[in-house]
Amino acid sequence: MARYIFITGGVVSSLGKGLASAALGALLQARGFSVRLRKLDPYLNVDPGTMSPFEHGEVFVTDDGAETDLDLGHYERFTGVPARMTDSVSSGRIYSNVLEKERRGDYLGKTIQVVPHVTNEIKEFLSIGEDEVDFMLCEIGGTVGDIEGLPFFEAIRQFSHDQPRGQCIFMHLTLLPYLAASGELKTKPTQHSVKELQSIGIAPDILVCRSEHPIPEKEREKIALFCNVRKEAVVAAYDLKSIYEAPLAYHREGLDQAVLDAFQIAPAPRPDLTIWQDVADRIHNTDGAVSVAIVGKYTQLEDAYKSIKEALTHGGMANRVKVNVEWVDAEVFDTEDPAHHLEGFHAILVPGGFGERGTEGKIKAAQFARERKIPYMGICLGMQLAVIEAARNVAGIKTAGSEEFDHEAGARRFEPVIYHLKEWVQGNEKVKRKVSDDKGGTMRLGAYDATLKDGSRVAEIYGSTTIEERHRHRYEVDTKYRDKLEECGLHFSGMSPDGRLPEIVEWADHPWFIGVQFHPELKSKPFAPHPLFSDFVRAAVETSRLV
Numbered sequence: 001m002a003r004y005i006f007i008t009g010g011v012v013s014s015l016g017k018g019l020a021s022a023a024l025g026a027l028l029q030a031r032g033f034s035v036r037l038r039k040l041d042p043y044l045n046v047d048p049g050t051m052s053p054f055e056h057g058e059v060f061v062t063d064d065g066a067e068t069d070l071d072l073g074h075y076e077r078f079t080g081v082p083a084r085m086t087d088s089v090s091s092g093r094i095y096s097n098v099l100e101k102e103r104r105g106d107y108l109g110k111t112i113q114v115v116p117h118v119t120n121e122i123k124e125f126l127s128i129g130e131d132e133v134d135f136m137l138c139e140i141g142g143t144v145g146d147i148e149g150l151p152f153f154e155a156i157r158q159f160s161h162d163q164p165r166g167q168c169i170f171m172h173l174t175l176l177p178y179l180a181a182s183g184e185l186k187t188k189p190t191q192h193s194v195k196e197l198q199s200i201g202i203a204p205d206i207l208v209c210r211s212e213h214p215i216p217e218k219e220r221e222k223i224a225l226f227c228n229v230r231k232e233a234v235v236a237a238y239d240l241k242s243i244y245e246a247p248l249a250y251h252r253e254g255l256d257q258a259v260l261d262a263f264q265i266a267p268a269p270r271p272d273l274t275i276w277q278d279v280a281d282r283i284h285n286t287d288g289a290v291s292v293a294i295v296g297k298y299t300q301l302e303d304a305y306k307s308i309k310e311a312l313t314h315g316g317m318a319n320r321v322k323v324n325v326e327w328v329d330a331e332v333f334d335t336e337d338p339a340h341h342l343e344g345f346h347a348i349l350v351p352g353g354f355g356e357r358g359t360e361g362k363i364k365a366a367q368f369a370r371e372r373k374i375p376y377m378g379i380c381l382g383m384q385l386a387v388i389e390a391a392r393n394v395a396g397i398k399t400a401g402s403e404e405f406d407h408e409a410g411a412r413r414f415e416p417v418i419y420h421l422k423e424w425v426q427g428n429e430k431v432k433r434k435v436s437d438d439k440g441g442t443m444r445l446g447a448y449d450a451t452l453k454d455g456s457r458v459a460e461i462y463g464s465t466t467i468e469e470r471h472r473h474r475y476e477v478d479t480k481y482r483d484k485l486e487e488c489g490l491h492f493s494g495m496s497p498d499g500r501l502p503e504i505v506e507w508a509d510h511p512w513f514i515g516v517q518f519h520p521e522l523k524s525k526p527f528a529p530h531p532l533f534s535d536f537v538r539a540a541v542e543t544s545r546l547v
Contacts (some may be wrong), residue, residue: 002036002136003167003263004126006156008202009143010174010193017173018071020208020237020255021139022078023246024171027256029079030247030271033134037075039068039088040122041141042148046092057303061472061522062087065446071139073307077525078247086128091148094121114151122155123162144172145196157201169262172197172204173237176211176219185213187223194227205262206233208255214238233258242283244313244526247276279526282317289322290540293345295330295365297358302327305351308379311521312349314529315537323537333361338368345374347512347540352380352472352519356405363389375512375539377532380473383515384418387477387485387505391417394488397481404475421476421501443474448496450503450518456493458504458514461535467494469503469518476517477502512539 005024009017018039025035048059048067058070066085076083098121102112130136140156142149160168174190194204207229209215215236224231235255240246250256251271260268292312298304309325316323328341330350338361342348348369350362359381366386369376378386384402391400401414421444447468452459459465479502482492494504494516507513516532524530 001164001167002130002133003169004159004163005135005137005169005171005259006160006202007137007139007171007173008153008197008204009140010172010196011143011189016210016237017139017141018074019243019246020171020173020250021071021137022074023250024255024259025075025081025135025137026078026247026276027251027271028135028259030251030273030276031256031260032269034132035079035135035137036081036129036133037072037079037083037087037137037139038126039071039075039139039141040125040152041069041088041090042146042152043090043141044092044095044148045090046096048090057301058306059472060307061445061470061519063447063470067445067472069141070303070306071141073310073522074243076522077310080525080528086125089122089125091151094118094125094151097121115154118151119155119158122152123159126155126159144193144200150200153197153200153202160202166263169205169259170197170202171206171208171259173208173210176209176215178211178213185211185215185219187219187226190223191226198228204229206235206255206258208235208237210237212239230261232261242280242313244276244279244283248273248280275527279317282320285320286316286322287320288541288544289324290316290346290537290544291324291326291344292347292349292537292540293326293328293342293365294349294351295328295333295342295362296351297330297353307519307521307524308349308351310526311524311530311533312537314524314526315533315535317526318529318534319537319541321537321541323540328365330358330361330365333364334358338364342368342374346543347375347377347536349377349536350379350382350385352382354381354404356408359385359402359405363392367393370507370510370513373511375536375543376510376514377536378515379519379521380517383505383517384475384477386513386515387481387490388417390485390488390490390507391481394490395481395484397484402475417478417481418475419478421474444471446470448518450494451497451499452504453491453493456491456504457506457512458493458532461531463531469516469520470522471518473517477505511542512536 007021021037025037028035060068060070060073062083064085068088072083072088098117140152174193176185178185220231220234223234235253312323312325348365350365362385366389388400391397397415399415400417402418403416403420406412406414447470450467452465489508491506491508492502493506503517505515520530520532524533
């Protein structure tokens, strides 16, 4: 049976909580334990898939097709354990399940209440797969005291009492603000946060305190005394230059040892941190730098492209260079020449997205990269727009466009080089969709196989002609234009196993121009960079030497 670590937050960002969870998972792995990380999201959305990136940041997709919180991306990047649909749940999903059971008559006409029905549903979620791992790390989203999170806090309180003694501990993250005027760290926010947690029946075993400055011994003793924890269980979390320093930093501060002590695991295996020492070395000891432009429409919120930015960092680590990422608003190109904004970059990346806004600017970015022979990576919509650009400017299909834009406008304006995907094969079953279907969860989601063309650039990069990547899209390149585009030099170098759905396109006469329908960034890790991003950054390095 797994030991449970419940991770809650006081006055601290969700990134701090997610990062601490991921780093702790990596440290426990380094000691030889198996781990799984879970996210309990108090928000009412059934899943983040229908939310604007401005609302919730990136939507992270798992192999089994779940649209989840971006924190699961941190979990995968730090532990290498593929997240599953059962690793993330929201209030909306919990309430939806309870209401479905009530409609079916599962509760035999009883009055449905938060306690016990909602809390029991949360506890059932927590116990899924508990016999598979040594440690289950469960992060509760939001901040203690939020009204949305109260059912989750009550559920984990009950769950800890249901388990055998010593099977559950609580870790609480807080902020120690620094007052420059008086030159001191203030412990009162931490004390009040812990008091709020205690008022709902939860007493933290470990406190992780975010701080910009070293925590004096006197302040540690004060926190331990007033928050009823051992002094050794007050762990400092200082600001870092890179998030990938977190496992080493938390180990130095004794987080993993505090967890083992709380569970009374002694003696414990010594950690093997070789992987993370190598990661830190590659971050700090680089042989140069390259500049990559990400041309998108959510550039005001970098979390919308979180996995892409991290995958570029991993690609830089593979090549021992620093990747300087700059965000370029695609809508600027609607009225201005892209050359002024894109000259000087060593590579251009156009990410995925939805809707017509900003797409003409992204098409111009693809054209600029093609004509100037600058390395280009198009992901999902970025691939589709590269195909539209080729159709318009090389193949002579001047009105080429996407059905998505016509559906949005409610009028036929384009020749649909990109069409709404109505049917595809998933496993041994055929999936069908209509334009009128609900938006949430109705895309081609999760991991699918693709077959690569022998001798193609992508086959060389992957070192294989069979790959599996994660998808999240409802529009697809129409293969009836394939012959015309390939005559112009745009090769369809990756297809679905049945040969019906284009997965990868590449320009034959370009140093590095690849568009992929899937999201390779979701599978990249600092200790195992995705091959496409590694080679993309390598091409950027080659370009930098030519400038």
